[in-house]
Amino acid sequence: MKKYDIIVIGGGSGGLTVASGAASLGAKTALIEKRDTLGGDCLHFGCVPSKAFIEAANEVHAAKHIQDLGIETSGKISLKAVNDRVRQAIAHIQEHDSIERFEELGVDVYNGKATFKNDHEIDIEGQESLYGKRIVISTGSSPMVPPIEGLDEVDFITNESVFTMEQLPEKMTFIGGGPIGLELAQAMSRLGSEVTVIEAGPTLLGKEDQDIQKQAQAILERELHVVTGASVQRVRMENGKKMVYYSVDGEETSIASDEIFLATGRTPNSGSLQLDNAGVETDKKGFISVDATLRTNVGHIFAIGDINGTLPFTHVAGEEGKLVVQNALYGLSRKMSYDYMPWNTYLTPEVFHVGLTQQEAQEKHEEVLIYTNQLEEVDRFVTDQSYEGFVKIITDTKGKIVGAHAIGTGAGDWMQTVVQAMAEGNKIGDLSNMVYPYPNHAEAVKRTADQYWRNKLFSGPVQQVSSLFLKWFR
């Protein structure tokens, strides 16, 4: 049996970070991936295809609206052509995540489904077993299929099938109004489908700051039919249409469409690992429980990425991977912190999030200060004619940033300056002290932060001392 310093199960965002990091540090490293290719969900069914798809849909949308500048356009959308572009993006990035590249880095890559034989030995379907001194589980997650009557009889689409569709459905119903549902619902609508989103919760984007939720929903409702607070009862085929029956406030209604897209959350890929053989514990939903050092209850087995049920994002899986390389190889107990972990939802306009929402901050801190700025007050957004949205920065009473949120075109890029400030322990006033080239989008951050000095300097003792001095000086 081959012996390794570290075995990584799952060749996605988290697993690849660990495998390349460990091999680069000289550890004898094995990576087991059940699919033929590396890259995981992010590359094949998640971030990469969805962002390529969204970009194509936004180009179609822009082309339709170019008439405002006097140019006529006509023609029909080819969903196949859109998805060909998606495949090109995947193929380009796949080169970076190729098996050959990882082998060159010194990783032994095994292709097959991994299961635990015991807490140190892993079986690979149809192949030899491996021994690992340390084991990292990074097997990701899959679309969660809720127990809705009829879903086993009516075909539905998920993020795993949408990027191979060739025909644009005339009407689509999305069940679930989180990031996956909304990003793709808006894209489908921009390509020309008539889209309805049915969300069980009281609002869309349940994890966002409430003011952001409100504005995002108002903007999306111009392009999508949105139903919130809905309980989906059943789905079934009727006269060639896919019917979704749901009720709001006890009143039942239905909607007919050509396709149903399910985006109701994620379920962990832990079921087939035979974790019991290793004694690794999961929570009730099957997510693998870890402590802050990302160790499971079995000290030499770690779990990172979607499988541990913390924040299901590619960059989180990557950061967790970096930490685990240190903890696993050198026996350290460094702790993972999610305090300044940003995320961005790629709607138009984008929705950016870092730290606490206003609601969370007000629960956690005795007093918080809220600074907001509308994008219509920032010249670059005005010249772009794209000034819908706002920035909100939340601080404690000493100016320490505890959360920041934005909705606006490109927010994920220009809000990054706030993430850097938070990570370096800078305060809101520091964001105002930087120089921003005029006219850029990040000035939205500066204008929000300027309010801190305005409040500090132009009210209270500083203003009083200043006016006394000016009186005397005259």
Ligand SMILES: Cc1cc2nc3c(=O)[nH]c(=O)nc-3n(C[C@H](O)[C@H](O)[C@H](O)COP(=O)(O)OP(=O)(O)OC[C@H]3O[C@@H](n4cnc5c(N)ncnc54)[C@H](O)[C@@H]3O)c2cc1C
């Ligand atoms: C539509 C969509 C859009 C998204 N957009 C974004 C985005 O814009 N930004 C962002 O940060 N995140 C985004 N995400 C989330 C992101 O894709 C995940 O958080 C990320 O892929 C998680 O990485 P991971 O390593 O945990 O799992 P994965 O990348 O899924 O990797 C898990 C790997 O393990 C393999 N595997 C599973 N079981 C076994 C087994 N028993 N043996 C061997 N191999 C196994 C799988 O085949 C897979 O390759 C999106 C997700 C979706 C679905």
Ligand SMILES: NC(=O)c1ccc[n+]([C@@H]2O[C@H](COP(=O)([O-])OP(=O)(O)OC[C@H]3O[C@@H](n4cnc5c(N)ncnc54)[C@H](O)[C@@H]3O)[C@@H](O)[C@H]2O)c1
């Ligand atoms: N831009 C990004 O970074 C990005 C994009 C897409 C996905 N992701 C990641 O993927 C994760 C999963 O996304 P998601 O949107 O599937 O999950 P989610 O849990 O964020 O949202 C699922 C939504 O479906 C609703 N829902 C659940 N069951 C329902 C039912 N029976 N009927 C109606 N509504 C129902 C929930 O209330 C929730 O609002 C996200 O948390 C995010 O971390 C990130």
